[in-house]
Amino acid sequence: MNRITLVRLFLISGGVLVIEALCRFGVINRLTLLPPSEMATYLLYLQVSGEINEAMVQTFSNVVIAFVLSVVFGFVLGAVIHAMPRLRRACNPLLASYYSVPVFVFYPLFVSLFGLNRWPLIMIGFVFAITAMVIATLNGLDRVPPVLLKLARVHRMSHGAEILRIVLPAATPYLFTGGKLALAYSFIGILAGEFILSGGGLGYAIAYAYDGFDNRTMYALMLFVLIVVTALNSALYIWEQRLLRRRGRG
Amino acid sequence: MSVIPETSGSAHIAGQDSSPTTHRRSLQRLLDSLVLIFGLVAIWQLVYWKSEVAITGPIETVKTVVELLGSENFWRHALASGRAFGLSLLISSAGGVAVGLVLGAHRFSGAVAAPILTALYTIPKVTLYPMVLLIFGLGISAKVAFGVMHGIIPVVIFTMDAVRNINPVWVKTARVLKLSPSETAARILIPAVMPEIVTGLRVGFSLTLLGVIIGEMFASQQGLGFMIINGMNVHNVRSLTAVVLLLVLFAVASSTVLLALERGLQR
Numbered sequence A: 001m002n003r004i005t006l007v008r009l010f011l012i013s014g015g016v017l018v019i020e021a022l023c024r025f026g027v028i029n030r031l032t033l034l035p036p037s038e039m040a041t042y043l044l045y046l047q048v049s050g051e052i053n054e055a056m057v058q059t060f061s062n063v064v065i066a067f068v069l070s071v072v073f074g075f076v077l078g079a080v081i082h083a084m085p086r087l088r089r090a091c092n093p094l095l096a097s098y099y100s101v102p103v104f105v106f107y108p109l110f111v112s113l114f115g116l117n118r119w120p121l122i123m124i125g126f127v128f129a130i131t132a133m134v135i136a137t138l139n140g141l142d143r144v145p146p147v148l149l150k151l152a153r154v155h156r157m158s159h160g161a162e163i164l165r166i167v168l169p170a171a172t173p174y175l176f177t178g179g180k181l182a183l184a185y186s187f188i189g190i191l192a193g194e195f196i197l198s199g200g201g202l203g204y205a206i207a208y209a210y211d212g213f214d215n216r217t218m219y220a221l222m223l224f225v226l227i228v229v230t231a232l233n234s235a236l237y238i239w240e241q242r243l244l245r246r247r248g249r250g
Numbered sequence B: 001m002s003v004i005p006e007t008s009g010s011a012h013i014a015g016q017d018s019s020p021t022t023h024r025r026s027l028q029r030l031l032d033s034l035v036l037i038f039g040l041v042a043i044w045q046l047v048y049w050k051s052e053v054a055i056t057g058p059i060e061t062v063k064t065v066v067e068l069l070g071s072e073n074f075w076r077h078a079l080a081s082g083r084a085f086g087l088s089l090l091i092s093s094a095g096g097v098a099v100g101l102v103l104g105a106h107r108f109s110g111a112v113a114a115p116i117l118t119a120l121y122t123i124p125k126v127t128l129y130p131m132v133l134l135i136f137g138l139g140i141s142a143k144v145a146f147g148v149m150h151g152i153i154p155v156v157i158f159t160m161d162a163v164r165n166i167n168p169v170w171v172k173t174a175r176v177l178k179l180s181p182s183e184t185a186a187r188i189l190i191p192a193v194m195p196e197i198v199t200g201l202r203v204g205f206s207l208t209l210l211g212v213i214i215g216e217m218f219a220s221q222q223g224l225g226f227m228i229i230n231g232m233n234v235h236n237v238r239s240l241t242a243v244v245l246l247l248v249l250f251a252v253a254s255s256t257v258l259l260a261l262e263r264g265l266q267r
Helices: A003-024 A036-049 A053-083 A085-100 A103-114 A119-142 A146-154 A159-196 A201-211 A215-249 B009-017 B019-050 B058-069 B072-105 B107-122 B125-136 B140-164 B168-176 B181-217 B224-233 B237-266
Strands: none
Touching (some): A003 B107, A036 A215, A053 A159, A085 A119, A085 B019, A085 B181, A103 B224, A119 A159, A146 A159, A159 A201, A159 A215, A159 B107, A159 B125, A159 B181, A201 A215, B019 B058, B058 B237, B072 B140, B072 B181, B107 B140, B125 B140, B140 B181, B181 B224
């Protein structure tokens, strides 16, 4: 382990310890924040008792569906926009300002389009995540070295072979980044949708606990969401680094 | 989220000697935008026909927008959102640039902080809102804090990366000229990283707005976010659609301006 990682670990654990101490000695009111150790213990209890299993399954399955849909459609849409420079130029301000539109406001619309089931929520995650994938696809396709495209022509590759063997491998790092962001945004969209609007899932459970002054459940669930998302992101980050290193060697 | 620089080198040369060509190109660009807007409005109309209970059509919405802009009630809410947004934007841009400059200049702290920042950027911050409410109480400070939580991190990340990628010769020049740290920041660091900072501010702008509006949607009695959630709860579709349209227009217009600024700086 190098010095940087050590310092980082030290900082994070130090921060947690300071909060723990402040809570234990009553500097921070129990109504405001619970000691982290208590959050963790209660989270463990919730996990073992199986109380939140249903909410977990609901949230995670929705996230997975939204993520897959956004990656597939985002890539296709990105490729289409990339092929039409004029459309792309017109779209630029829209893509740039996309994330300031709270897509949750479309929930009633989605309900009336898809019915009162899981799909309106999935659509919120999907709509939130797809732009990241579109932008990443555009970036990736921009960075395919022209030399490689010439190489494909020299070899008289078919259109399909050119995409499969040249374009996709060259754009992979950017597509990977897009996928990473799409996963994060699917999570954000679905949890936020549950939190503000819907009647199920982890986001709803947090909002419900807040309304009922049930700080223990609320903080335990928050901790859980943070742990899951951070773990997923770190895993993807490590995988990405490994991919990049292999490309560097190859 | 990087912005793609213009790639058409030949067009640049063509534009230098013959102004009619440039003129025609900008005309074409305008036409393209109009076609895109027309297409989006057409999709909107189709969606409206499909589900009339959840959304109002384009023409009716524009009428409602005009009505809203004339009503005192709307401006009260818009002012509340505007104040919270302005304050959050000020804090996240000033704070973000300052923190980013420090982390970028001090390599070791930057390396320590980078993964933490990325993790903070990707966590679903909405779920932390109850905590913000418990700490800051109901009211404007919670909204501002939530807006800052969303907006400050991209500004920090973009600024930090920009400073790290600065040409080392310039920093050496500063040392040779014996510039003080504040002078180095003002004369060397900030001008060199300006384009990236503007990119960061653009992203920060969008996310701050999102943060403030979400903050208002949950546990607030004022602001455009409250108007939206209230429109949903009492099924006031007309005002709901109109407020959303206004928000979208505001966001797109501001982003267009910031994008143009960014392009100008890159040249």
